[in-house]
Each structure stands twice: as structure tokens, then as C-alpha cells.
Amino acid sequence: xxxxxxxxxxxxxxxxxxxxxxxxxxxxxxxxxxxxxxxxxxxxxxxxxxxxxxxxxxxxxxxxxxxxxxxxxx
Numbered sequence: 480x481x482x483x484x485x486x487x488x489x490x491x492x493x494x495x496x497x498x499x500x501x502x503x504x505x506x507x508x509x510x511x512x513x514x515x516x517x518x519x520x521x522x523x524x525x526x527x528x529x530x531x532x533x534x535x536x537x538x539x540x541x542x543x544x545x546x547x548x549x550x551x552x553x
Contacts, residue, residue, distance in 0.1 A: 486528035487517075493531035 490497050 488527045
């Protein structure tokens with residue numbers, strides 16, 4: 480299949496490490512500020528792509544791999 484797709488950000492692998500990276504990226508105040516500045520670009524532009532070998536994000540194993548946290552989600 481010849482398909483070409485373009486994204487502003489491409490994440491290779493949809494496992495727990497990628498999920499943790501995205502989680503930490505969006506919860507830190509510095510990156511939240513940067514993300515809010517670029518939100519229109521992500522929403523109206525090319526967006527964020529996640530390349531995963533399986534047919535579902537994290538191959539359905541994320542709940543077994545994630546570290547539990549006691550930090551508030553604000």
C-alpha cells in the first residue's frame with residue numbers, strides 16, 4: 480500500500496513509554512504553555528501521529544505496564 484501521511488509530530492510505537500511521554504509532555508506547565516500556543520496548528524493542521532505495529536494503541540497491554548501515580552491530574 481502506497482500511502483503518504485504528514486504530521487507535525489510522529490511518535491513511533493504506541494506502548495507504555497510513548498503514552499508516558501505524552502502524559503508527561505502535557506502535564507508539565509512549560510509544555511502545556513507550548514502546546515496551547517500550537518494547539519490551533521495541531522487541530523487545524525497535520526496533527527499528531529502514532530505509528531503502532533498492532534491494530535490497537537499499546538497492543539491492548541497498557542493497563543499492565545503503567546505506573547500508578549498519586550499526583551493530581553490538574
